[in-house]
Amino acid sequence: MNVAHALPRLAVTAGEPAGVGAELLIRLAATPVAANFVAITDRELLARAASRCGLAIELVDDDGSDITARAPGQLRVRHAPLAVAEQPGHPDPRNAHHVLATLAEAADGCMAGRYAAIVTAPLQKSSINEAGIRFSGHTEFFAERAHADVVMMLASPELRVALATTHLPLSAVPAAITRDALERVLRIVHRELRAKFGFAQPRIGVLGLNPHAGEGGHLGREELDTIIPLLDILRGEGMALVGPLPADTAFVPSQRDRYDAVLAMYHDQALPVLKSEAFDRTVNLTLGLPFIRTSVDHGTALDLAGTGKADPSSLIAAANMALDLVRRRTVMS
Incomplete structure (x- = not known):
């Protein structure tokens, strides 16, 4: 045959x-x-x-x-x-x-x-x-x-969302958002978007951890101390990273065209958006x-x-x- x-x-x-x-x-x-x-x-x-x-x-x-x-x-x-x-x-x-x-x-x-x-x-x-x-x-x-080494992603025909942390209590999330952990996740997502989805230069929108992505440190320092320094390093290597983005506006239609996938900091930061609009068409993938x-x-x-x-x-x-x-x-x- x-x-x-x-x-x-x-x-x-x-x-x-x-x-x-x-x-x-x-x-x-x-x-x-x-x-x-x-x-x-x-x-x-x-x-x-x-x-x-x-x-x-x-x-x-x-x-x-x-x-x-x-x-x-x-x-x-x-x-x-x-x-x-x-x-x-x-x-x-x-x-x-x-x-x-x-x-x-x-x-x-x-x-x-x-x-x-x-x-x-x-x-x-x-x-x-x-x-x-x-x-x-x-x-x-x-x-x-x-x-x-794997990363969880959920995807619908309109949206792909990867998770920096998965099934953790909300109180445990900030301590889990380390530079090493984020770098591991972003490298896997970037590699898999190229290898599995065929994006030559994947654009990844990275959400902030805090409301308004920390608002310059007034609503939390994780963006200033951890997320932004790492994104700057990876951008220097050629990765197309957008953010850190305020989660409350990252998914509006006018913003989605800016990225091929979104990295959320925790489970319920992004998945309610995805599931509320495409529950019967959303798929769980294991990257890596x-x-x-x-x-x-x-x-x-x-x-x-x-x-x-x-x-x-x-x-x-x-x-x-x-x-x-x-x-x-x-x-x-």
Whole structure:
């Protein structure tokens, strides 16, 4: 078979078995998205999810081969058995090892060349921790598995936002905004905007930490003491950095054309803007990995699990973005 015409093999993990992940995956498989989806999860979990969604899905064991076309409703499966059958809405810690095994297969398969990218459905961190396993999330798991330094980015068709800090209490954020930490994040974002998104000279808008970006030191000194000196150094190396910008005006339409991505200092500084205007089209990406990983931007929706009514829009957007990145990588190489 001419590999150039083969559909990209996308590993798709179903996440928490008691959540909506398997149902979202089934609805993704029912679309005409031109990808060779390989579901890494329990085959019977998928069959039950298809029944709940009222969809006829053809589940085929993955043999690792390429295909040039996929009819809607066809889905390849790499079987990873559950420890116990799922009860929708009620996560069971006994299935924690199953969830981690699916992530390990996806990551290792990407690094071995078996998959072109990973698309992840949401998981339940608390259930894994209740099993006695130290686990803080997809991003950290893949970073450790790949021995990579990573940055979280969320992207919609209109906006890309990277985070200098992620899941920290607000009181802990100022101490985490160090010159070394910011330099690490900015270098990764700059490199990945070039390598994955094809920007020859990425323009990055950098938000200030304080209101009005500190207002000359009157509302905090982090901009003067940390952010501005670092931006000046990196600009001297040729990086196109705009800021530090007041967060309250950085996202107005007239400003967005000035940058290709925004670096926010903390989680809730920018993500409410992104999610409020494009929740069903926003994708979570992990920058810095040696492979492409995209994800939904929402949780397990335990209240909807088992109803077959969960909206697959974010998972479909994640799959389409993964495909775009795979194609761009192929063209650039």
